[in-house]
Amino acid sequence: MASGVKPRVKVPKSAAAGDVITIKTLISHKMESGNRKDKQGNVIPRSIINRFTCDFNGANVIDMTMYPAISTNPYVEFKAKVDASGEFKFTWYDDDGSVYEAAKSITVS
Amino acid sequence: MKITRRDAVAMGLGATMVAMLPLRVSAAGEEAVMAFTGGAEAGEGDITLTAPEIAENGNTVPISVAAPGAVEIMVLATGNPSPEVANFKFGTASGGAEVSTRMRLAGTQDVIAVAKMADGSFIKTARNVKVTIGGCGG
Amino acid sequence: MKKTLMATALATIGAASALMADPADIPLVIEGEEMISSVKAPDYIPGLDTAYSGWLFRSEETQALEIDDFENPGMPAVDYGLELWSTADGSEGKSCADCHGDISEMAGVRTTMPKVNENGELWAMEEYINNCRVNRMGAEAWKRIKSPEMLAMTAAIGLQSRGMPMNVAIDGPAEPFWKLGEELYYTRVGQLNMSCANCHEDNYGNMIRADHLSQGQINGFPTYRLKWGGLGSIHRRFKGCMKNIRAEPYKPGGPEFLALELYVASRGNGLSVETPAVRN
Numbered sequence: 158m159a160s161g162v163k164p165r166v167k168v169p170k171s172a173a174a175g176d177v178i179t180i181k182t183l184i185s186h187k188m189e190s191g192n193r194k195d196k197q198g199n200v201i202p203r204s205i206i207n208r209f210t211c212d213f214n215g216a217n218v219i220d221m222t223m224y225p226a227i228s229t230n231p232y233v234e235f236k237a238k239v240d241a242s243g244e245f246k247f248t249w250y251d252d253d254g255s256v257y258e259a260a261k262s263i264t265v266s
Numbered sequence: 267m268k269i270t271r272r273d274a275v276a277m278g279l280g281a282t283m284v285a286m287l288p289l290r291v292s293a294a295g296e297e298a299v300m301a302f303t304g305g306a307e308a309g310e311g312d313i314t315l316t317a318p319e320i321a322e323n324g325n326t327v328p329i330s331v332a333a334p335g336a337v338e339i340m341v342l343a344t345g346n347p348s349p350e351v352a353n354f355k356f357g358t359a360s361g362g363a364e365v366s367t368r369m370r371l372a373g374t375q376d377v378i379a380v381a382k383m384a385d386g387s388f389i390k391t392a393r394n395v396k397v398t399i400g401g402c403g404g
Numbered sequence: 405m406k407k408t409l410m411a412t413a414l415a416t417i418g419a420a421s422a423l424m425a426d427p428a429d430i431p432l433v434i435e436g437e438e439m440i441s442s443v444k445a446p447d448y449i450p451g452l453d454t455a456y457s458g459w460l461f462r463s464e465e466t467q468a469l470e471i472d473d474f475e476n477p478g479m480p481a482v483d484y485g486l487e488l489w490s491t492a493d494g495s496e497g498k499s500c501a502d503c504h505g506d507i508s509e510m511a512g513v514r515t516t517m518p519k520v521n522e523n524g525e526l527w528a529m530e531e532y533i534n535n536c537r538v539n540r541m542g543a544e545a546w547k548r549i550k551s552p553e554m555l556a557m558t559a560a561i562g563l564q565s566r567g568m569p570m571n572v573a574i575d576g577p578a579e580p581f582w583k584l585g586e587e588l589y590y591t592r593v594g595q596l597n598m599s600c601a602n603c604h605e606d607n608y609g610n611m612i613r614a615d616h617l618s619q620g621q622i623n624g625f626p627t628y629r630l631k632w633g634g635l636g637s638i639h640r641r642f643k644g645c646m647k648n649i650r651a652e653p654y655k656p657g658g659p660e661f662l663a664l665e666l667y668v669a670s671r672g673n674g675l676s677v678e679t680p681a682v683r684n
Binding site for chain 2: 462463464465466468469477613614615629630631633684
């Protein structure tokens with residue numbers, strides 16, 4: 158599954174110190190639930206992203222555990238509090254061991 | 267005559283709804299709540315679960331949960347083959363226990379959110395979501 | 405069997421027909437740009453007064469997915485299409501961009517598809533793309549209905565025309581194709597003995613089973629369907645509708661579906677391109 162998986166993140170470019178900002182993330186992934194069968198009637202094995210984390214300057218913002226009930230192309234929207242300029246790091250963990258990463262900077266004044 | 271879309275959807279569904287079984291939390295759902303709370307009772311409190319009353323397709327149902335002051339939130343879909351949907355832990359850089367995502371629902375059912383508060387207590391809320399086309403299988 | 409099926413189908417529409425719910429009159433604004441989501445239907449479509457985008461018939465939650473590009477689940481496929489646009493492929497070692505320049509040069513192309521080519525054949529976007537791949541790039545044709553590459557590319561090209569009004573030609577060399585499309589649209593087929601018009605002209609605004617019937621417009625294709633969990637093409641949707649009425653679907657990319665595509669597109673001439681739209 159390591160091919161064709163693309164993360165997208167949306168973070169405001171700037172904010173004032175102490176602001177609470179909204180972050181949106183989406184990653185292209187089929188999130189095969191393990192509940193479906195192929196045309197021959199065989200169960201299609203589970204293959205999902207099982208964890209997503211976001212950190213800001215080394216401090217954790219959110220740590221999410223995902224189950225097969227999360228839809229194709231997992232979308233997550235959440236809040237972060239920013240006190241200083243820095244970098245958000247986003248990490249998605251695939252069942253197959255792959256790790257997908259993205260980063261976005263913000264200027265805080 | 268002008269009828270809002272929501273009315274139209276609700277009325278159109280009427281016939282289908284009658285045939286449906288009464289809702290109840292599955293044993294697996296109860297177990298998952300217990301595992302999360304460590305057996306503690308989850309009370310009522312400041313926790314909001316936003317989900318459509320009627321989802322046009324169970325494959326992609328948007329939900330939002332907010333529980334100010336929570337350190338962790340668990341979302342369950344009690345009528346799915348396995349009830350777990352997601353678990354969110356909020357860290358020190360979080361801007362508040364407030365998240366949105368999209369989930370699969372196998373059919374009409376109750377969706378539950380349980381929040382663990384900073385003092386170790388638990389609160390929960392539930393919402394019924396009617397699904398017109400199931401999101402699991404096929 | 406046949407009678408029962410038909411009775412069921414009609415009863416399900418009938419039960420709700422007393423409602424005659426108009427599509428809700430709300431503006432469709434995508435990323436701050438207002439779309440033309442309802443427009444006076446062309447004179448050559450006597451069965452419709454107004455053409456309505458399928459978006460108007462969807463639930464609030466489904467609608468919300470289309471108005472913000474970040475939340476639109478079809479957008480990752482567009483990203484893939486943009487990548488393919490500038491990736492060399494085939495024996496000539498060329499990419500689309502090598503000849504066509506920036507993909508924004510494709511603005512407007514979607515509004516005129518399908519259209520008659522130099523040899524007098526009716527081609528949709530997929531045929532034009534595969535013609536470039538096979539005859540200009542020395543690359544393999546992408547499968548018309550299932551290829552993720554074809555869906556990604558048609559979505560990326562379609563997006564360049566978003567907001568522009570559909571404007572397919574129906575006269576001149578297109579006329580015989582349009583006539584055939586019109587005939588197919590009104591021909592009853594399948595075990596349920598129904599035509600496209602029985603649902604999308606006579607009954608739009610009504611409920612069928614639990615679905616709010618639209619006019620079956622194609623200005624948003626390829627569309628992301630929640631049911632499919634991905635993008636799907638116009639011909640895939642046509643195929644699905646024919647299967648629903650227990651008819652043997654025509655071949656995707658074949659002359660019947662191409663003619664039908666032209667005719668259905670003309671029923672929505674004037675509606676904004678919404679690619680990639682989101683439907684249930």
